[in-house]
Amino acid sequence: MTNITPTKLVQDLLDRASGQDQEGGDKRLKTVLRALLEQTFALIERHDLTEDELCGAVAYLGKGADEYGLMIPGVGLEHFMDLVLDARDEEIGMGGGTPRTIEGPLYVEGAPLSEGSARMSDNEDEGERLIITGVVSDEDGNPLSGALVDVWHADTRGFYSNFDPTEKNAPFNNRILEEFAAFQ
Known part of the structure; x- marks a missing residue:
């Protein structure tokens, strides 16, 4: 198995490719880029990649540009x-x-269904009240009748109902399923 990555020749190449041998620039970026390149070089050797495989990987990344x-x-x-x-x-x-x-925070089945407006929180929580309004419409901008929107929010500690290890949040606190009626 080839292992030339640690050699002076390759280490010098890494310094040039990452800009380590140049003044100025972002030192941390150069350090991270050098490490990324060195790990990539080592991966090529460790998995005995062919030139076609390397070019295929680059082409794959290029397609997602x-x-x-x-x-x-x-x-x-x-x-x-x-x-x-x-x-x-x-x-x-x-x-x-x-x-x-x-x-x-993942969908949780069984959220209470409301229509029109609802208060999501069962708890008094420090922080500002968040008011959410909206219209659900089709591609032409016409309001849709019967559209369901699942809404959830964390409390000020970052916990969601059904995912609160302190169990301060009641089930479905800050979580609601809203049904929108079409406006006339």
Whole structure:
């Protein structure tokens, strides 16, 4: 198995490619870029990638160039970052809140159904009152009758009902299913 990544030749290449050998610029960015490149080089060697496989991976990334933002969750990077941030919170004693997740705090079946207006919170909570209004319409802007909108919000501690380890939040607190009637 080839292992040239640690050699002076490759290490010098990494310094040039990341800008480490140049004055100015963002030092942290250069350091992170160098580490990313070095891990990529090592991965190529460790998995014995062929030139066609490397070019195929680059082509795959290139196809997503207009939507790189969607690729980040698609390959698990966003979820991994959520897990890292949750672990960091835990390390400094701020864990226990609703876990971060791209999907949100998750749909919970059985939310109370209201029509017109409703108060979502069962608890008096510190913080400002949030008032939500809206209209659900079709593609032509016409109001839709019978549209259901699932709404939920965290309390000031960051906890959602059904996900509150302190059990301060009653089931379905700050959570409601709203049915919209068409306006005449």
